[in-house]
Amino acid sequence: MPFSALGLSSLVVAAANKKLYIQPTPIQSAAIPLILRGDDVLAQAATGSGKTAAFALPLLQLVQTAQRKVLILVPTRELAVQVGEEIKGLVKHLPVAIKVVSVFGGVSINPQMMALRGHADVLVATPGRLLDLIKQNAIKPESFNTLVLDEADRLLDMGFSDEINRILALLPAQRQNLFFSATFPVDVSALAEGILQNPSKIVMEVNEANTPNILQRAIAVDESRRAELLAQMIIDSGEERALVFVASKVITEQLARYLSSAGIKAAPFHGEFSQGRRSQVLAEFKSSNLQVVVATDLAGRGIDIDNLPCVINFDLPRSPADYTHRIGRTARAGGSGVAISLVSASSEAHFRLLENRLKMRVPREQIAGFEPQEVVTTTEQGTGGIKSHRMSKKDKLRAAAAQKQDE
Structure with missing residues (x-):
């Protein structure tokens, strides 16, 4: 099944192709139509299965067509850089300007505050630095109407549950929530139940098509x-x-x-x-x-x-x-x-x-x-x-x- 059959616009499909995404992976085929429909999504997929593109492609389309502002929470600075670069690689092939910013700790906060001046259509952030930027009034959390938790199991493994709850309390109640994780231990499932509203569930069963x-x-x-x-x-x-x-x-x-x-x-x-x-x-x-x-x-x-x-x-x-x-x-x-x-x-x-x-x-x-x-x-x-x-x-x-x- 080509990307064009999943409901993506010709512009987004062209950007995906230029990024050398030719055929969707199983998680992309399952998730993209649900995200475009506006569903909350609970997705379990193995690391390396293409899950970043599974949420990035439909969300970039929604940013263009539905005035979406997207917040993506990730556990580490390396992942913040990686996810941000992958999304920027798609954006550069789109005719519409979409501002993507990655923020994380371990570096000076001032350049990140400068990068956030004006707005960010897509913000990729580690929880601690996000809260720091909110405290500095560099980010208005109420402006984000889409939340992605990427690698949710690692967010909890690393002790971010308190920060996540503080961030959730600052976001608008009406929003689309996307929850991606490679594993779903008890604490992750409990967090998902508290965030998601009647989610569409995707569990990529182990088979030859999606097993690394x-x-x-x-x-x-x-x-x-x-x-x-x-x-x-x-x-x-x-x-x-x-x-x-x-x-x-x-x-x-x-x-x-x-x-x-x-x-x-x-x-x-x-x-x-x-x-x-x-x-x-x-x-x-x-x-x-x-x-x-x-x-x-x-x-x-x-x-x-x-x-x-x-x-x-x-x-x-x-x-x-x-x-x-x-x-x-x-x-x-x-x-x-x-x-x-x-x-x-x-x-x-x-x-x-x-x-x-x-x-x-x-x-x-x-x-x-x-x-x-x-x-x-x-x-x-x-x-x-x-x-x-x-x-x-x-x-x-x-x-x-x-x-x-x-x-």
Whole structure:
């Protein structure tokens, strides 16, 4: 089905084609007619399935024809930049001027206030910076009649629930609400129920048409030899780039230094980086001047690299949702990729729980010369530590601290 069959105008279809959107993805085919009709939409779709265009294309048409003003809330500054650039890439092919502004923390607020002078037809914002700008009277929240929550699960995982509720209280009651998320744990579903009015629901079932083409691998290795194995795999891969996920910012620095000492062009990427440093690392990674970026979940969430061949879980993710989001950094927009998890004896039980929650099985592999010597104990075969949907007090404190880094 072409974009023209979904109710989009010829001008918007032409802009999509010039952006090289030729055939709509399943989430785009399902969402675009509903959004054009004015429905509230609750959509679950995998990372990399084309959901940004699924709401951007119809909303740009409504901005032109129905005097819409659109607010898009996102969890991280990287995602704010990414979504803003994607929408600007469409707007430049339209004959009507549409002002798109992205605002986020970690940089000076003054240039963003200057960019907002006059108006913004489409505003992409992280919650903390949006509230700062509202406090400075740089934004009139009552002027937005369309709200998009993009990656809603991550907004809540990062502790933005209070900010979201404050923003909702400032928006007009009569508005269209679009709710996009890769996963729908209990807290996300509760938020959606409180925001949406008789929503049209879209759940992209797993099938060949919409499942990212990701080869998932699990390699058994002693914990003490993970870094050595990682370096060897990257060297053996030649020039292929890899995004490596770890548990903390300290480990990003340590592991990046280790890889660099092995002759691999690697850099850390975490929440304490300035926006300039983040942009520099991403630019070097996109241009292949860096072969490896070692990232935390929080910082890596906004990384969107075309044709990224490999994601590696050096440290296992804490929850099934994090696993889904991590591996979704590869095989984007119809591409293919590999997701590798390094599983030690001490993390075996945790990986089994991830498999159970995600209803999958990944065969364990061994690499010659790195055969594990550690033995999985009875205790380690038990429950393992896995993050529940309800955040603990410690998790909330961590999320609050991480939020201040990424606002």
